[in-house]
Amino acid sequence: MTKKEAVFIDRDHCISCGDGNLKELSGGLFGDAPLREFIENDPWGENPMPYIEHKKWSYVQCINCRQMFHRYILSNEWNEVRFSEWMTQEAMEKFEESIQTPASDFNKAKQHVEHILRIEKMSLELRGDSPVRILDFGCGWGEFLAMCERFGFSGYGIDRSSERRQQGKHLNIFPEIEELVMEEGSTNFFHVITLFEVLEHLDEPLILLKSLSRLLAPGGILIVETPDCSDVTDIKDEMSYRKIHPLDHINGFTPDTLRNIVQRAGFRSVQPHISHVSTDRTKVIKTEIKQLLAWLTNDKIQQYFQKK
Numbered sequence: 547m548t549k550k551e552a553v554f555i556d557r558d559h560c561i562s563c564g565d566g567n568l569k570e571l572s573g574g575l576f577g578d579a580p581l582r583e584f585i586e587n588d589p590w591g592e593n594p595m596p597y598i599e600h601k602k603w604s605y606v607q608c609i610n611c612r613q614m615f616h617r618y619i620l621s622n623e624w625n626e627v628r629f630s631e632w633m634t635q636e637a638m639e640k641f642e643e644s645i646q647t648p649a650s651d652f653n654k655a656k657q658h659v660e661h662i663l664r665i666e667k668m669s670l671e672l673r674g675d676s677p678v679r680i681l682d683f684g685c686g687w688g689e690f691l692a693m694c695e696r697f698g699f700s701g702y703g704i705d706r707s708s709e710r711r712q713q714g715k716h717l718n719i720f721p722e723i724e725e726l727v728m729e730e731g732s733t734n735f736f737h738v739i740t741l742f743e744v745l746e747h748l749d750e751p752l753i754l755l756k757s758l759s760r761l762l763a764p765g766g767i768l769i770v771e772t773p774d775c776s777d778v779t780d781i782k783d784e785m786s787y788r789k790i791h792p793l794d795h796i797n798g799f800t801p802d803t804l805r806n807i808v809q810r811a812g813f814r815s816v817q818p819h820i821s822h823v824s825t826d827r828t829k830v831i832k833t834e835i836k837q838l839l840a841w842l843t844n845d846k847i848q849q850y851f852q853k854k
């Protein structure tokens with residue numbers, strides 16, 4: 547017995563510049579090796595393979611601006627199926643456990659503190675004596691917001707998962723931008739907005755960037771993190787699968803294409819201040835070198851912008 551096939555929509559224009567001139571970098575069927583094995587080895591609620599094995603995936607690049615993305619993405623209706631039946635809360639927790647180590651927890655918390663120290667300095671002129679008003683879009687369980695609160699910031703989050711909103715460590719978590727605006731009532735409200743591992747998941751990342759820009763005060767700071775897909779043009783090993791998983795990581799950014807799309811939404815790039823999470827002089831120097839190296843070599847892209 548065959549199951550009903552999932553419905554995919556065709557993004558036949560560039561998600562960044564809108565150009566229709568696209569080149570396929572790689573593609574095939576979801577049921578082909580090695581993609582089939584990678585998908586089947588992930589933890590799922592219900593296994594999605596019977597719904598997608600005959601469907602095509604195609605990773606393309608815009609000839610005009612070099613932005614890379616998956617051309618075929620799940621329809622809204624099937625995305626609901628993905629979140630309610632396939633990527634269930636339980637399956638996601640199992641996956642998080644499989645990649646979480648004491649070292650990864652430490653590094654995550656350390657990076658949070660580094661962002662907070664930079665934000666505190668960079669927003670000083672904008673907010674004067676008032677506390678930093680920060681929005682973490684796609685805040686998950688709210689770990690970053692909880693840390694922000696410890697530093698006296700006024701934190702808000704947006705997350706689509708109701709489990710996360712209810713169990714999250716933070717109270718000001720909304721399901722959608724509209725509901726946040728209804729509650730707080732104004733544009734230009736925030737000094738800082740963070741987008742950690744969000745843009746690679748969105749059908750229309752430019753539209754989100756533009757609506758976030760309206761929430762930010764002129765001169766406000768936007769911090770964006772995505773995986774670095776500079777060296778990925780095909781799904782051939784575990785690493786490339788993680789970076790451009792065609793059901794999940796549907797947009798692949800390089801430092802250049804990430805900068806381009808954010809600039810298109812009305813931002814300019816800024817150099818972040820170096821932050822030190824130590825008072826030991828030699829450690830401070832090492833941190834500085836490590837952070838500089840991270841900007842050059844890390845497989846995560848981390849960029850700071852300012853609203854014009």
Ligand SMILES: [Zn+2]
Pocket residue numbers: 560561562563564565608609610611612613
């Ligand atoms: Zn383009």
